[in-house]
Amino acid sequence: MKDRSTIRFRGRPRHACYLSPFYRISLLLLMLCMGLLPARAQLSRLRADGQRIVNASNQEVILKAVGLGGWLLQEGYMIKPSFSGGGTQWSIKKRLYDQGQSDAAVEAFYQSWRDNFITKADIDYLASLGFNCIRLPMHYELFLTSAQRAVRNSVARNSGNYNNYVNSLTSWYNSNQLFNDANLEGFRTIDSLLRWTGANNMYVVLDLHAAPGAQGTDANISDALAGNDLWNRSIYQDITVRLWQRLASRYMNHSGIAFYDLVNEPNNVPDNRWIHDLYERLINTIRGLGDTHLLMIEGNGWGNNYDYMEPFTFSNRSNLVYNAHRYWITNSTTQTDPNPNQINLIANMVNFRSTHNVPVWVGETGENNNAWLSENIQALNSKGIGWCHWTYKRFDSQENAALMRINPPYLMDGAANMAAVLNNIRFANCVANNGTIAAVAPGSTPPPANAPIGKTIWLQGFNNQYVSSENGEQPMNCNRASVQGWEQFVVVDAGGGKIALRGNNGLYVSSENGEQPMNCNRPSIQDWEKFDWIVNADGKISLKGNNGMYVCSENGEQPMNCNRPSISGWEAFAWGEVSAAATSEVAPAIAAEDFKVIGYMPSWSGSVNAVQYSKLTHINYAFLLPTATGGLQSIDNPSKLQSLVSTAHANGVKVLISVGGWNDGNDSGFESLAANSTYRNNFVNNMINFVNQYGLDGVDIDWEYPDAGASANNYVALMRQLSSAMHSRGKLLTAAVIGANGGSILSSVFPLVDYLMLMAYDQNNFQHSTYNYAVQSLNYWRGRGLPAEKAILGAPFYGRPTWESYAQLVNRGANPYADVFDNVGYNGITTIKRKTNLAFDQGGGIMIWELSQDATGANSLLSAIHEVVLERGGGNPPPPGDAPIGQTIWLQGNNGQYVSSKNGEGPMWCNATLVQGWNQFLVVDAGSGKIALRNLDKYVSSENGEQPMNCNRPSIQDWEKFDWIVNADGSISLRGNNGLYVSSENGAAAMTCNRTAIQGWEQFNYGVAGAAARTTLAAAAVPGKKADCTASGNILVYPNPLVQGGTFTLRLDKYDASAPVLVVIVDINKRVVACHKANAGVLTIPTGNIASGFYIVTVTNGRHTYTKKIVIQ
Structure with missing residues (x-):
């Protein structure tokens, strides 16, 4: 789409209110019942019938769509309104690189962006508004492998690398190394979207929004490294054809795809015939595969001019659709352009449709005021022309022309905003632009005009x-x-x-x-x-x-x-x-899956084995006390802390250390250390060491009552240092604060912490923790600017004034559903559930003081909290049913060798001949249906596929989580959080987690430690490998490394003259690049035209198979 960064509309009426889930659901049900459009019925393949788009029953389908701009391709104005610093996605990446972000960090950010920007909740919502189609703007780089994409990213770092990137693309194209992997990120996102739209009976338009080489001079829409190179370099046209060939081959039988939008918005192309010739190739290639999908043509001038591209100019004219993009022009249905092939005016579009007997569709329209948007939609509807609103959501601090807006901060303003940006893009945290929705959504019913909505x-x-x-x-x-x-x-x-x-x-x-x-x-x-x-x-x-x-x-x-x-x-x-100020209806402050349930466990009370881990997300161990000079007093019951960390991590629960506490009102240690920079440094360093020593997930500061003035400022200084120390190490920093009137906790603390625990209890006597006090507490802290997702509502599991635990009160006869017994005030099940719902609606979670005070069975307050969490869509799914959770196992590769942790002292290998201590792994439930593997109290890390795997992590983070996949032959495979599979590397190199598909090296036998090894694994994926092969003896390969085009000598120590020697050379993607067969124990192997790189040589001689890695330079 065109650069719209200069377009702003202010002063129009807006209702800045969130849409509750029930509003969305009710709208969805309304539209389903109304049955307005054939596309809302069971989907069938669409086709062109003259000027109409029809389904298999010959019913006309008017597609009313939304474009998912910003998801797979960022445009600068969507990321920050009116941004003047460059709007291409690569320039945004460059800003992150320039601020010290590594390639891995930037790639991880964009992976999280794609995982959270659009989810099923977003598609469900759009369906509820009455839309029957989604246009997916795609970036071709997501169909590159991560290694190929890294070469493109190198151009963002240094534009001088551009020619190298073009040469690399050419090489990959010529060697057929483009778009082959079925698990590429682009395919993954399409597949996910098709599942979500299919569940809502919505069609999808696949839109090549950023084409290889850039389809014009407008850099933002194509993420151009060099403008117009799609037309200037023929290799880019070849690559575009290859990409659509792969897409059509994969999706030709999917009726949920309405059509392919072949190239988005060609612009400033010197000759329309260049565009025509590429379309001719694309059409013939797709039709040659037998794919009958509708194909949409986009003309020059941002998709509007069709000189030399009329239907009669194409050799294969069946099932074509012609596109127009409408921005900032008249909504008249009679005004025409003198050029009949310029069709962004409605009258020209209608005439073109009639003259050439083809369907037309407005692939983009929007980015205007609500009055124009409404008139535009009405005019298009009156002419039976389908349309697509641009866009679904984008960043802004006020209502804009998207359907939803994303609150600041902006990514453009610094890498420090990355985490906040990833949180704000989530569906639950976006804000509905009600004016835009009322103007364009097919099924939206505006609120009653005279009702004081939000008042x-x-x-x-x-x-x-x-x-x-x-x-x-x-x-x-x-x-x-x-x-x-x-x-x-x-x-x-x-x-x-x-x-x-x-x-x-x-x-x-x-x-x-x-x-x-x-x-x-x-x-x-x-x-x-x-x-x-x-x-x-x-x-x-x-x-x-x-x-x-x-x-x-x-x-x-x-x-x-x-x-x-x-x-x-x-x-x-x-x-x-009541007041002139409008109040806003809010959706839940946090997505259900991100809702936190935090329990304190004191050192002096409670059993590690009695904790209901499956109902918690975090546990805070209390308390560690500081000294006045920044030292730490001895922790009480350290063995309990060690046991808690081990058990909690095995159940996917994080553990933090709580520092301070009430301590009889004595906070002199904090007062002293925070006031002195040397003591602060001591304390921070001691906390780093303590967290590392016990394998903790973070620090919770319980300096509850800093004084106003200097003490409050010292608190900020301490938290700023701790925040930097913890967050740079991937750890959490939290704090406990009083329920209300905590003025000595300055607002400058809010950005420094992951969340605050609001102690909404101990207010007064037996009414110390009423529901109203919980509301007051949340209102107080949020009113001061604490983000809702950082507000964790505290709830007591004890009563006052006697300080009896809830369990003791119930045992004495208290009603578990009441709040007062024998003049003791407490929170029963009803109130706890209300507070949990309140925390969902206005906060980020609920906190408990403390776990050992809970009753058991049906009277458990933690169970009551968990019931609400489940009702609100939260809670972790159970671990995979086939995973041997809690058992110690061995893993055996298809080379017959066992996986070894190497004691965490180096990368993991699959080359051990026996099952011993380093080669045994405890299978741990990592939450969300994933597992982790632990050896000697350290966890296996995928290293995100960026380097060989290690077993040296003290706790479970994302890189330590794996999917446990049972294959058809009974073997298992492990898929990391990067979506790639663990490979044994056949024992010839350190193990990695970077394979896109499961073949022999990605399959493992397993068994409970002490049991006999199973040998069901087939090895057909490695040429020449037999299921009963074992690695015995050795081979010598020299020289190694060797020069490209040279030869190497291979010598077998144990040559079996009764059988031939088969030598297979495979690359890191396990493609066979050379085979040799001989009847000798010493062979000379030419490398010929094999490219430089890393290779595995597999040698089979009789019943023996050997492997060796070689490097060709």
């Missing part, structure tokens, strides 16, 4: 009394003389033209379907929480429930009901705003 209001009955929520503790009444907290309601857009009312307890008003008095106690919006907002002639309003009945105040004489068939005095309410 906090009061309602006054016929008796001049005010409606009260009763805090959700009893049925609602209309009998209050004044407006206090319980008499305030936020008006929420409930979707489908209806509203909901949310009380200040965070819960929603329910009509109870008219079957009982109304309550304000629902955690989410379902049918009974939806109302029509009806404005009466006198200005008062009435509320009609989903049962078709009206809400009645009952004149304040009894609880309110929603059971009146008509409006009279008691069914009419005056209303007004």
Whole structure:
């Protein structure tokens, strides 16, 4: 698309509100029921029928789509509005490189970007808005291998590398090394999208948005390294044809793909005939494979000019679609351009469609004000022309023309923002641009025009009394003389033209379907929480429930009901705003899978074996105390900490050390060390050493009451140093703070920590931790600017004033669902669940003080929390059913040798002949359906495929997680978090995790340590290898390394003259590059035209097979 970075629209009405999941679901159900479009039915292959696009039943399908700009290809203006520092994706990468980010760090960032920018939740949401199609803008670099992409990235670092990149591409093309791997990132993202769209009966348009070499001079849309080189260098056209050949071969039978958009927005191409000739090749190549998909042609001038590209100019004209892109032009359906082949004006488009009897489709339109957007969509719809809104979401601090906006910070403003950016792009954290949605979404029903959406209001009955929520503790009444907290309601857009009312307890008003008095106690919006907002002639309003009945105040004489068939005095309410400031309806503050459940475990109480690890994400071990000079006192019960770390990590739970604590109010150690830079340095270094010593995942600072003034500033200085030390090592930094009024914790601390634990308890006597205090705590800290995802709501597992544990209270007869027993205040199951829902809606998790105080069985508060987590879509999936979790195993490669950890002192190898200590691994549940392997208290790391694997990690992070895959022959394979497979390298080199597919070297036998080795593994993937081969004896290869084109000598120590010698040379991708056969124990092997690089030589002689690595220079 064109560079839109200078286009800004301000001052238009906006409702900056999130859309709740239930709003999205209700819209989806509405559209499914309406059945407006044939494309919402079961998908079938689309084809051209004259001017129409039709399905297999010959029904016309009008595709109304959204473009997923920014997902697989970043454009500068989407990443930061009006950015003037260069908008190509490679220039964004260069900024990161220039700020010290390594290649691996940048690649990891972009992998996380792709994993989080678009997920199934995004596609479900778009379906709920009534869209029936997704346009996927693709970057060709994602169909390169990671090693090939690294060569392209080298040009971002140094433009002088461009010719080397072109030469590399040419070499890869000529040697057929492009786009062959079925597991390339581009294929993976397409496959994921097709699964998500298929579940919603939506079509997909595959759009080659950034073509090899760049399809024009507009660098942003093609991530151009050099403009127009698609047309200037024929190799790029060859590569483009090869790419579409691979795409068509893979997807030709997928009916969920509407059509292929062959090249996005050619622009400033000197001659349209150049574009025509490439399309001719592409069309014939795809049709030659037997692929009948619709093919979309895009003309010069950003996809609009078709001189020399009319349908009759192509030799194969079947199933073509012609494209237009519409930005900033008239919406008139009668105004024309004098050139009939310039079709971005609607009238020209209609005429072109009629003249040439072909379908037309607007592949991009948008980036304008809402009035223009609405008129544009209406005009296109009136002419039966399908369209695609650009774009789905982009960064901005205010409403824009995308459907969703992503809040700052901006990636352009520094590498330090990378983590925040990855969090903000998640669906749950994006903000709906309601004005844009109302203007373009096919199935959106705007909220009632007269309802004060987002406002906090009061309602006054016929008796001049005010409606009260009763805090959700009893049925609602209309009998209050004044407006206090319980008499305030936020008006929420409930979707489908209806509203909901949310009380200040965070819960929603329910009509109870008219079957009982109304309550304000629902955690989410379902049918009974939806109302029509009806404005009466006198200005008062009435509320009609989903049962078709009206809400009645009952004149304040009894609880309110929603059971009146008509409006009279008691069914009419005056209303007004509590304050002029709008409040926003928010979606859950954090994605369910990121919700944290954190339990404190004190050194003096509780058993490591009694912890319900599957219901926790983090455990904080309390407490470690600092000295006044930055030293550390001895940790209590160190063996317990060691056991906790080992057991928690085995269950995928992180462990932090909590430093400080109440300590009878004595925080002199913190006061002293934080005030002195030398002592701060001592403390930080000691914490680094302590974390490393125990293999911890981070540090939790419990300096709970720093004084105002100098002490508060010293706290910031200490946290800044700790933040740098921990985060640079991949560790967490958190802090515990009082529930409210924590003014001595300055806001400058917020960016330094991963999250804060809000101690929303110990407020006063037996009412020390009410639900209202939890609301107050979250409001206080978030009101000061703490991001919601960093606000962890604290909950007590004890009562006051007696300080008895919840377990003790239940044992004494307390009701587990109540909050008071024998004048002791505590949190029962009902309140704990409400707080957990509150934490989901307004925070990032829930924290428990402390785990040993919980009851067991059905009365467990942690179990109650976990029930809510599961209801909200969180919780880890169980470990893979076939993985031997908790068992110590060996792994045997198809060379017959065993995998060795090498004691973590060097890279791992698959060359051990016996199962001994270094060759045994405990299989650990790493959470999210993945496993980890531990040997001698260290974990196996994939090293992200960037270097040989090691077994030296003290804890489980992403690189230590693997998928356990059971193959058809009973062997297993391990897939790292980089999506690549572990390879034994046949024992000839250190093990790696960089293979894109499973073959012989990526398969392993396994067994429980002490059991006999299984030998079911087939070795057909390695030419000449037999299942019963063993490596005995040795071979000598010299010279090694050798010069390209030279020869090497191979000598067998144990030559079996009764059998021939078969020599196979394979490259690192296991392609056979040479074979030789001889009847001698000494061979001279020519390398001929084999390229320089690393190779494996496999020699088979009778029943013996040997391997050797060689380097050709």
